[in-house]
Amino acid sequence: MSQQRHGSTPGPVRGDGAVQAFPDLPEATIARLPEYLRALHNLGEAGADTVSSEGLAAAAGVNSAKLRKDLSHLGSYGTRGVGYDVSLLIEQIEYVLGLDQRRAVCLVGLGNLGHALAGYDGFASRGFKIVALFDADESKVGERIHGLAVRHISDLGRVAVEEKIAIGVIATPPGAAQAVADVLVDAGVTSILNFAPCVLSVPSNVDVRKVDLAIELQILSFHEHRKASLTALPGGRSAATAGNQEAVGS
Amino acid sequence: MSQQRHGSTPGPVRGDGAVQAFPDLPEATIARLPEYLRALHNLGEAGADTVSSEGLAAAAGVNSAKLRKDLSHLGSYGTRGVGYDVSLLIEQIEYVLGLDQRRAVCLVGLGNLGHALAGYDGFASRGFKIVALFDADESKVGERIHGLAVRHISDLGRVAVEEKIAIGVIATPPGAAQAVADVLVDAGVTSILNFAPCVLSVPSNVDVRKVDLAIELQILSFHEHRKASLTALPGGRSAATAGNQEAVGS
DNA sequence: CGCGATTTGTGCACGCCTTCACAAGCGCCT
DNA sequence: AGGCGCTTGTGAAGGCGTGCACAAATCGCG
Numbered sequence A, B: 001m002s003q004q005r006h007g008s009t010p011g012p013v014r015g016d017g018a019v020q021a022f023p024d025l026p027e028a029t030i031a032r033l034p035e036y037l038r039a040l041h042n043l044g045e046a047g048a049d050t051v052s053s054e055g056l057a058a059a060a061g062v063n064s065a066k067l068r069k070d071l072s073h074l075g076s077y078g079t080r081g082v083g084y085d086v087s088l089l090i091e092q093i094e095y096v097l098g099l100d101q102r103r104a105v106c107l108v109g110l111g112n113l114g115h116a117l118a119g120y121d122g123f124a125s126r127g128f129k130i131v132a133l134f135d136a137d138e139s140k141v142g143e144r145i146h147g148l149a150v151r152h153i154s155d156l157g158r159v160a161v162e163e164k165i166a167i168g169v170i171a172t173p174p175g176a177a178q179a180v181a182d183v184l185v186d187a188g189v190t191s192i193l194n195f196a197p198c199v200l201s202v203p204s205n206v207d208v209r210k211v212d213l214a215i216e217l218q219i220l221s222f223h224e225h226r227k228a229s230l231t232a233l234p235g236g237r238s239a240a241t242a243g244n245q246e247a248v249g250s
Numbered sequence C: 001c002g003c004g005a006t007t008t009g010t011g012c013a014c015g016c017c018t019t020c021a022c023a024a025g026c027g028c029c030t
Numbered sequence D: 001a002g003g004c005g006c007t008t009g010t011g012a013a014g015g016c017g018t019g020c021a022c023a024a025a026t027c028g029c030g
Helices: A027-045 A055-058 A064-073 A086-096 A110-119 A123-124 A151-164 A174-186 A213-231 B027-045 B051-061 B063-071 B085-095 B112-118 B123-124 B154-162 B175-185 B214-228
Strands: A103-108 A129-136 A148-152 A167-170 A191-194 A206-211 B101-107 B128-136 B147-154 B167-170 B191-194 B207-210
Touching: A027 A055, A027 A064, A027 A086, A027 B214, A103 A110, A103 A151, A103 B112, A103 B214, A110 A129, A110 B112, A110 B214, A123 A129, A129 A151, A129 A167, A129 B214, A148 A151, A151 A174, A167 A174, A167 B101, A167 B214, A174 A191, A191 B214, A206 B214, A213 B101, A213 B123, A213 B128, A213 B167, A213 B191, A213 B207, B027 B063, B027 B085, B085 B167, B101 B112, B101 B154, B112 B128, B123 B128, B147 B154, B147 B167, B154 B175, B167 B175, B175 B191
Parallel strands: A103 A129, A103 A167, A129 A148, A167 A191, A191 A206, B101 B128, B101 B167, B128 B147, B167 B191, B191 B207
Antiparallel strands: none
16 A cells, blocks of 8 residues: 655655554544544644643643553654654644545434534534435435435435445434444445444444434433432542543643 | 332342442443443333343343443342343433433533534433523524523523533533533533533533544544555455445344 | 253453653753 | 753553353243
């Protein structure tokens, strides 16, 4: 595979033919890279030229040691005594995440949530382009949402192949989600973002990420429950968690 | 503290006064409980009376050993040789998650996403009730969304106290999120669900969960990137000929 | 009543991730 | 040029979570 991002600076480049993609970035690291990226963009717009691991870690809400280890995993080079070059680091992370290539996204299910997702700025601004919308409801077909016409779900398979859809977003009711996933998989889609509250069965080469808004609330509810049962007890520190969330007292 | 769900079956009850809420459920377990709960509801509606750990694990998409360990953590008792009583387990999990108490939720920011969240069925169906909507845009104030009037954000603090808001949902642009969080915290809200793509600073007794749709896509993008670099190798499959090679179907 | 089939609950080992602490490296100032 | 302060990159330790494998327990049946 060619496609080395820029030949100028040294980096994790294998000069000898095979690039071997990415050795084995820890999943936890990958999940944090987008956060670093956003922080870096903010810093860049603020005029910063370089950042220390401490500064970037604070901006991203993580431990500085963790940040350094994450960046070291992807072979990124900062400069000791100085920090990281902001724009260089942005390039590197975007390359690792594959954001230098635009990926076509389709959205299936245009209920409440799907409607909002279709117009969500965050997608376009991060290099993702929604190229097709689908719904099973005939009455919705043809409707234009944020400049894109809704198609009937029976066209999903064909269009997904034609448009080289890379990522499918499922925002249907749970009952329809598995069928949609099957069609997407048949069409060669290998990444699915699932908003439907159900488990999807897919081949092992397909990645599925799930976002369930109700689950998030239930997790918060648990912590509320826990905290509430502690406030009854005496003692100052009512709900001192050994805690997950970062809590910069500022 | 009282509120022991049913005195009949033995459980994680401390007969001696202090109940001490929940010992220390692993965070990973807590995150899975809502998934189990949903699977249980499905099974219950399907007429199942009891479930084996194997069956429930399949329905929830996890390993059966993990499921058993999770349930054992909260002291739940199944019956060896039989399985778990569906309705009893539902009760237990709902109790642990604190879903037996209705928690008031407010939603701040009624853009694209906020609008959808206001009408999202998943909240109400899980026992959460959105009791107030806020936005900074004067032109939106007074508008009724799914039966609830939008109030101006300057009322947030007062209303949050009056309505005993337990959970605040932030769906504002990132620039406004921190200010909203500060107001919520001042009003005594100790749980925040943040959809804005930014880091929030809150006191350590406040729990923040973050949902960032763009991050999910970027993680998928990485895996696409990684997979794409492998398709160059033999056995590579082109999108067109992607036969549906079944994975573990149900 | 006893036995076998079945399923839960859990001790244990392994691997991943986080965190600390520090040596190595870089730039700047004198 | 040399030394000093600052920051990165990383070895090592500890904690957490996962999954295996099996003992304990319960039910049903002969």
